[in-house]
Amino acid sequence: MKKLVVLSGSGMSQESGLKTFRDMGGLWEQYDVTHVASPQAWGTNPELVMRFYNERRKKLWEAKPNAGHIGIAELENYFDVHIITQNVDDLHEQAGNKKILHLHGELRKARSTVDPNLVYTLKHWELKMGDLCEKGSQLRPHIVWFGEAVPAIEQAIPIVKDADILVVIGTSLVVYPAAGLVNYAQQKTPFFVIDPKKPDMYLSNVEFIQSKASEGIKELKEKLQKYIG
Secondary structure, rough: OEEEEEEEOOOOHOOOOOOOOOOOOOEOOOOEEHHOOOOHHHOOOOOHHHHHHHHHHHHHHHOOHHHHHHHHHHHHOOOOEEEEEEEEOOOHHHHHHHHHHHEOOOEEEEOOOOOOOEEEEEOOOOOOOOOOOOOOOEEEEEEEEOOOOOOOHHHHHHHHOOEEEEEEEOOOOOOOOOHHHHHOOOOOOOEEEOOOOOOOOOOEEEEEOOHHHHHHHHHHHHHHHOOOO
């Protein structure tokens, strides 16, 4: 099987009812979202940060994979599919994909504030002040906040380098370091971009599908027929 690598972003989950930061207009209630999704915010007002993520997590608990997620999962019948996602939801997992790398963390998980290796899967949407890790430290959202390093990027680079086919869906490729991943693909690697708005890109071998995720996946499947076998 050929290795098909999918880079997915927030537009992927938009059709499942999960708002992007752009949908919010950069604001949550009266707060700049970068001010409630940062280490500084956690240090000064952790209750506010917790409430922000609890609201997002509650929406995820109610969300279901859309046709785009399901379409990508179905590609596992024909390709060795690897997903590198900027999304913190688990809709790719719910749809049935097996190989998923989350660059920016996972909303259904929490981690220790003293030991980042202590990560826990939440059984409920609400994380509270006073919820502690086994070392007695407060749990925080397992999310890469604005201003924090993206450690998973090092795992993502060799995945992209080895891709036989590269697909970008639901991301405008403007947020770094994730946006830089496409530069690691081999020059002759077939490259598809699914997005309602054609992004500014100057890479060769790019084929654009100007559509939202659910519709774009249908067209992508047709274009991928010649690579099956």
